[in-house]
Amino acid sequence: METEPQVLGTTAKIIPLALPKGEEKLCELCQRSANLQCSECRVTFYCDIEHQQADWVGIHERICPLLVPIRTVTLLSLQRAGRIETQLRKTELIEICKTVAEGKLAEGKHLEALPAARFCLRCSIDVHGPSTLQLVPAYLLLAEANMGLRNLALVSELLSQAEWAVLKSPECGHAVHQRLHRSLGRLHTATGNLEAALFHFANDIYFSSEEYGLDSTVTCSGYFLIADVFAKQGKMSIARSLYSTLAHTWHGHLTKLYETHVQYLQNPGLLLEPSYDKAHQAEVDEMLRAMLDVEQRDSRKESSRIARMAHCLAMLWFLAGDYPKALGFGITALQASQLIPNHDLTETIQSLLQLVQSAQTEPHPGSH
Secondary structure, eight states: OOBOOOBTTBOOOEEEOOOOTTOOOBOTTTOSBOOEEETTTSSOEESSHHHHHHHIIIIIHHHHHHHHHHHSOOTTTTSHHHHHHHHHHHHHHHHHHHHHHHHHHHTTOHHHHHHHHHHHHHHHHHHHOTTOGGGHHHHHHHHHHHHHTTOHHHHHHHHHHHHHHHHTOTTOOHHHHHHHHHHHHHHHHHHTOHHHHHHHHHHHHHHHHHHHOTTSHHHHHHHHHHHHHHHHTTOHHHHHHHHHHHHHHHHHHHHHHHHHHHHHHHOTTSOOOOOOOHHHHHHHHHHHHHHHHHHHHSTTOOHHHHHHHHHHHHHHHHHHTOHHHHHHHHHHHHHHHTTSTTOTTHHHHHHHHHHHHHHHHSOOTTOO
């Protein structure tokens, strides 16, 4: 008799597993003895309904039919051409799992990201072999998912594997080094080893600068993380100095996007430059809010810094179409700028507030 669990509105089915005596199948998630089978692909097995549901939501819904040809033994699959085809299919699955895991991590869904990250690593090992450089992205995805779940011992183990693979590969590029050092920095921050965290975030900034440029958003994130460590150490003057530099950089990025958006509102025929997606927007918002909060609470708070940070947030939310938030931060920015005679941002902030108030009553074409 088939069982039909309710998995976020899906209609995925599982059936009890009946095997010949002495034959055993392992659970897709935990590798324990399986009792259930996916009734769609019939090549994926689970120890219980909870693991089937977790796998379905995490990745199986996306790849269920793709697993059949790589897990079904045929005469062709045993031949050289069949083995090559299987490797190509697994390479395709690696990219799908990587994309799904990254998307779920960006949304903060660490538990849902685990199945995709695990399967990405398993396929990567099958295709590239153990302890190879090509496994590093999968190790980092799995480490990030477990970091969000506070499984720090497992994170340490995964990052050690990634670090070993990088150390053995002198041809490893800047981007891989950058991601590894950022993950190591976050781990050491979480475990309270702040000096080690500073070391890794400094390397993160170096490699991201080499790969993406000194003013890139990736490098900005590294500066924010290292500033956060200085703040945890009580070195607020260093942290505030870094926050100020970051505010200038973010202000430049957001002003460019804002000006392009305004031109589009005035002439919808123009090609609109893409703004940040929701995940990136949430990351930028979290950074800027943290910086603004530190500045507002500091006894030496500087109105010019508050104005710039709040203006960044106002532009960010205006671009996202959240006009109440844009209005709130815009008013904060204007009040701070007006404390300084002839402040260079006052007129720009006033123009933004006028646009926000206009958009609240009569939404412009293209706003969302």
